[in-house]
Amino acid sequence: MSEGKILDIAHISFLDMIKVMITMSGAASAKGALIRNAINTAEKIKEVDYPTFEDFLAAIENSTNPITQVEGKATHQGGFVFGLTNCPFGPSIKNYMGVFEKLPEGYADFTEEFNKPSKVTEIYRVGEGAGVSPFCSVHQPMRSAVAERISIGGKKIKIYQLGCKAGSGKKGFADRWLAETGISREVVDKTLDNHMCCYYLQIVD
Amino acid sequence: MKKMRRGGLLPLPDQVGRKFYTTVNVLGEKENLKKILIVDDEEDMVWSLRQNINNDYLQVEIFTAASGEEALTVLSSNHIDLVLTDIRMPGMSGLDLLLEVKNRFPYTMVIIMTAFPSNEFKKEALLRGSLHFIEKPFDIKELRDLIRHALREENVFKGTVAGVGLADVIQINGLSRATSLLRVKQGEQLGVIYFQEGQVVHAMCGDLEGEDAFFKIMEFTGGRLDSMSFNDLPARTINAPVEALIIEAARRLDESGGGDSTGPDCADIDLEVQINEIKSAPAGGGINHGSGLAFAVQTGTEPVNREDEMSSLKDLLSEFTNIPGVNTACLVGRDGFLLDSIAMSGIDTEMIGAIASSGFGASESMGKQLGKGALSMSMIEFANGPVMLSPVGDDAFLVIVADKDANLGMIRLKIKKHASLIAETAAI
Numbered sequence: 001m002s003e004g005k006i007l008d009i010a011h012i013s014f015l016d017m018i019k020v021m022i023t024m025s026g027a028a029s030a031k032g033a034l035i036r037n038a039i040n041t042a043e044k045i046k047e048v049d050y051p052t053f054e055d056f057l058a059a060i061e062n063s064t065n066p067i068t069q070v071e072g073k074a075t076h077q078g079g080f081v082f083g084l085t086n087c088p089f090g091p092s093i094k095n096y097m098g099v100f101e102k103l104p105e106g107y108a109d110f111t112e113e114f115n116k117p118s119k120v121t122e123i124y125r126v127g128e129g130a131g132v133s134p135f136c137s138v139h140q141p142m143r144s145a146v147a148e149r150i151s152i153g154g155k156k157i158k159i160y161q162l163g164c165k166a167g168s169g170k171k172g173f174a175d176r177w178l179a180e181t182g183i184s185r186e187v188v189d190k191t192l193d194n195h196m197c198c199y200y201l202q203i204v205d
Numbered sequence: 206m207k208k209m210r211r212g213g214l215l216p217l218p219d220q221v222g223r224k225f226y227t228t229v230n231v232l233g234e235k236e237n238l239k240k241i242l243i244v245d246d247e248e249d250m251v252w253s254l255r256q257n258i259n260n261d262y263l264q265v266e267i268f269t270a271a272s273g274e275e276a277l278t279v280l281s282s283n284h285i286d287l288v289l290t291d292i293r294m295p296g297m298s299g300l301d302l303l304l305e306v307k308n309r310f311p312y313t314m315v316i317i318m319t320a321f322p323s324n325e326f327k328k329e330a331l332l333r334g335s336l337h338f339i340e341k342p343f344d345i346k347e348l349r350d351l352i353r354h355a356l357r358e359e360n361v362f363k364g365t366v367a368g369v370g371l372a373d374v375i376q377i378n379g380l381s382r383a384t385s386l387l388r389v390k391q392g393e394q395l396g397v398i399y400f401q402e403g404q405v406v407h408a409m410c411g412d413l414e415g416e417d418a419f420f421k422i423m424e425f426t427g428g429r430l431d432s433m434s435f436n437d438l439p440a441r442t443i444n445a446p447v448e449a450l451i452i453e454a455a456r457r458l459d460e461s462g463g464g465d466s467t468g469p470d471c472a473d474i475d476l477e478v479q480i481n482e483i484k485s486a487p488a489g490g491g492i493n494h495g496s497g498l499a500f501a502v503q504t505g506t507e508p509v510n511r512e513d514e515m516s517s518l519k520d521l522l523s524e525f526t527n528i529p530g531v532n533t534a535c536l537v538g539r540d541g542f543l544l545d546s547i548a549m550s551g552i553d554t555e556m557i558g559a560i561a562s563s564g565f566g567a568s569e570s571m572g573k574q575l576g577k578g579a580l581s582m583s584m585i586e587f588a589n590g591p592v593m594l595s596p597v598g599d600d601a602f603l604v605i606v607a608d609k610d611a612n613l614g615m616i617r618l619k620i621k622k623h624a625s626l627i628a629e630t631a632a633i
Contacts, residue, residue: 024563024566024567024570025562025563025564025567025570026539026566026567026569026570028538028539028540028566029562029565029566030566031540032538032539032540032542033559033562113540116600118540118542119540120538120540120542
């Protein structure tokens with residue numbers, strides 16, 4: 001006998017809560033609240049310094065890298081471009097859609113709101129077209145904020161969100177951050193063929 | 206029976222179909238108070254002025270009218286000392302009212318106020334005889350100072366001075382290094398000459414400006430002359446020294462056979478000037494009495510063109526925190542991230558931004574649900590005063606934290622005036 005579709009109520013509640021926040025106080029306010037929460041979480045991460053970039057990569061492989069701890073293993077594509085195979089929100093989205101077939105109303109507005117230039121997208125170098133779902137507004141700033149807790153050879157690092165791919169396969173590109181990093185759209189496009197998320201890591205001199 | 210209190214409002218009988226209110230002093234005596242007529246179709250503005258003009262240092266009897274036509278009715282039945290009028294009103298405009306007042310009630314002073322300042326308005330107001338021009342929103346203290354000085358009649362000489370020519374007046378202004386303007390009227394012709402530290406810097410006459418206007422005015426052979434201060438100095442159009450201008454005017458008159466070598470004959474000019482205490486000029490223009498010669502000009506608050514000075518968000522936010530009772534002004538992104546702020550100590554503006562974002566968003570959502578359209582302002586009243594939220598551009602909003610005694614009308618007016626400039630400055 002089949003167990004049928006089973007809801008992960010912890011995740012479902014979170015997804016529905018986003019919808020409630022959008023309804024109650026608008027997409028902009030809801031976005032801000034989620035981002036602030038994500039940043040606060042990131043700030044709880046212990047600071048770490050890796051002697052070399054190779055040590056940083058090794059920490060990804062053995063899952064001790066703080067970025068890996070919040071999103072899973074990313075793979076270095078070369079030239080400091082990384083691809084993340086699985087979206088950390090993928091299972092939740094899949095579970096929700098498995099039962100309700102589509103995501104809650106208001107999510108499109110939320111995503112559009114996240115992609116707008118704003119103080120927070122400026123600080124964390126996210127959005128600007130690289131958001132493909134409301135969850136990007138949690139995930140992308142959180143990764144950037146976690147990166148602020150990491151240094152390589154004593155030097156700070158910065159993350160630039162270059163692109164992202166929705167479950168439907170639709171890709172989003174952050175032209176602004178592509179321009180700032182000098183990474184070509186083709187490289188990101190190709191990375192997203194096999195990954196859900198693509199970002200650039202800069203070691204700040 | 207209504208309880209009488211200082212600054213309280215007592216309804217007067219209907220005079221033209223609407224109630225006028227007057228403010229009386231603590232003893233209920235209003236006979237000796239100067240009378241001010243506020244003319245504005247904007248109810249908020251009239252309400253705010255009526256509530257705030259009188260204080261410990263200024264007590265006047267206040268009349269109100271919602272149009273120029275109503276104002277003339279009030280003027281006909283009351284001796285009004287000063288008219289404070291908006292420009293843009295349905296029916297008779299403030300400028301038309303000004304002209305009527307100057308023709309029918311020549312000793313009634315007029316202050317023009319408008320939320321839509323333009324050089325054309327200012328020029329027209331000056332030519333029609335306005336004492337002062339003030340931009341909305343203005344600080345109530347600034348307006349009180351303006352009114353107080355305008356009403357200082359004891360410092361004004363009025364009458365006809367025989368044997369004084371226009372050239373004499375201009376020379377004396379030059380010697381006293383005055384910063385003022387002369388309004389010259391001969392029949393239907395009007396001219397204005399601006400002085401800055403004794404130098405003639407600008408003139409207007411009909412469609413003429415600059416030296417052409419100056420020489421045209423110097424052709425006047427008599428009439429009425431008013432000396433007054435000015436709010437904003439227009440762009441300088443005259444650079445020649447006073448002496449050279451007077452000599453050139455005399456030469457032109459000689460050539461045209463219109464006068465003697467000493468300049469235009471203005472022996473029958475009605476001269477109205479004010480003798481004032483010697484004081485230093487306020488920043489941004491206004492008064493320079495220098496030698497303290499008999500010809501000085503009316504003092505008064507000289508509002509500077511503040512928009513030119515406001516180059517940063519902090520400057521703009523200080524427009525709010527400078528209002529008595531306003532202690533915090535924040536510009537917040539709609540996502541709740543703080544863009545800039547001026548706050549009293551102890552206020553966590555980052556947290557205020559985050560919380561206010563929720564309140565602002567909730568207000569917008571409610572309006573949307575109720576079909577009320579776009580949110581223009583939201584006010585939350587607390588025991589110790591209100592918090593006002595108002596959108597700025599598409600992506601931000603203002604949070605103004607005030608004490609319970611703060612002038613809410615003034616805050617509203619400043620929000621209306623500065624919102625677009627704040628959005629522009631913040632690039633939002």
